[in-house]
Amino acid sequence: xxKIEQNSEALNIQEGKTATLTCNYTNYSPAYxxxxxxxxxxxxxxxxxxxxxxxxxxxxxxxxxxxxxxKQSLFHITASQPADSATYLCALTSQAGTAxxxxxxxxxSVSS
Amino acid sequence: xxGVTQTPKFQVLKTGQSMTLQCAQDMNHNSxxxxxxxxxxxxxxxYYSASEGTTDKGEVPNGYNVSRLNxxxxxxxxxxxxxxQTSVYFCASIRTGGYNEQFFGPGTRLxxx
Numbered sequence: 001x002x003k004i005e006q007n008s009e010a011l012n013i014q015e016g017k018t019a020t021l022t023c024n025y026t027n028y029s030p031a032y033x034x035x036x037x038x039x040x041x042x043x044x045x046x047x048x049x050x051x052x053x054x055x056x057x058x059x060x061x062x063x064x065x066x067x068x069x070x071k072q073s074l075f076h077i078t079a080s081q082p083a084d085s086a087t088y089l090c091a092l093t094s095q096a097g098t099a100x101x102x103x104x105x106x107x108x109s110v111s112s
Numbered sequence: 113x114x115g116v117t118q119t120p121k122f123q124v125l126k127t128g129q130s131m132t133l134q135c136a137q138d139m140n141h142n143s144x145x146x147x148x149x150x151x152x153x154x155x156x157x158x159y160y161s162a163s164e165g166t167t168d169k170g171e172v173p174n175g176y177n178v179s180r181l182n183x184x185x186x187x188x189x190x191x192x193x194x195x196x197q198t199s200v201y202f203c204a205s206i207r208t209g210g211y212n213e214q215f216f217g218p219g220t221r222l223x224x225x
Contacts, residue, residue, distance in 0.1 A: 032211055034211075034212070034213065036214075041219070042218060042219070043116075043202050043204070043216030043217055043218055043219050044155070044202075044214070044216050045216070046213045046214065046215070049211050049213060051211075089155070091214075093212050099145065099157050099160055099170060100145075100157075100214060101157075102154050102155040103154060104152065104153070104154035105154060
């Protein structure tokens with residue numbers, strides 16, 4: 001069955017550094033992969049989507065890469081700020097194309 | 113636009129009680145979803161509705177029923193609540209014509225004693 005893993009539950013970094021979060025998947029070749037941000041007590045918010053034919057996608061301080069050979073996506077936040085502290089979820093569409101499968105998330109803490 | 117709204121925000125039930133979680137979206141989206149989120153388990157799909165008049169089971173449908181009342185509203189019902197259904201429930205909808213980017217509601221925190 002399809003499986004999606006985010007390799008660390010928690011990541012602590014200092015303000016100004018680049019945070020890199022990893023998402024790996026198995027038993028599937030998704031057409032695209034998505035990243036969401038979730039703050040405590042709130043629902044996830046869509047951030048970025050990257051298609052299988054795109055190697056890299058950028059939005060302001062965010063960068064996502066997608067390596068379909070490694071079956072891996074990396075999510076980078078450059079010049080991180082305490083306001084970036086949140087849980088970040090990756091998601092891919094199920095093989096039937098009907099729903100999203102989410103990773104368990106990585107909680108990022110940025111200290112000043 | 114309010115986006116996706118959910119009621120109630122919090123609820124405490126006793127084992128065996130029933131209740132309905134309400135969800136509505138004002139974005140004219142076709143597809144709507146119900147998830148539960150538990151510590152260490154991530155978001156798991158309970159049911160979804162690809163369009164008005166259709167519903168399908170997700171990964172964890174047991175103990176739940178859904179109704180797609182109209183294009184805007186998608187409700188989740190617990191007929192006989194169990195402690196294992198203690199969770200945070202999220203409703204979401206998909207932007208029509210997009211790449212399945214989901215818009216989530218604020219969640220309902222349910223405790224079953």
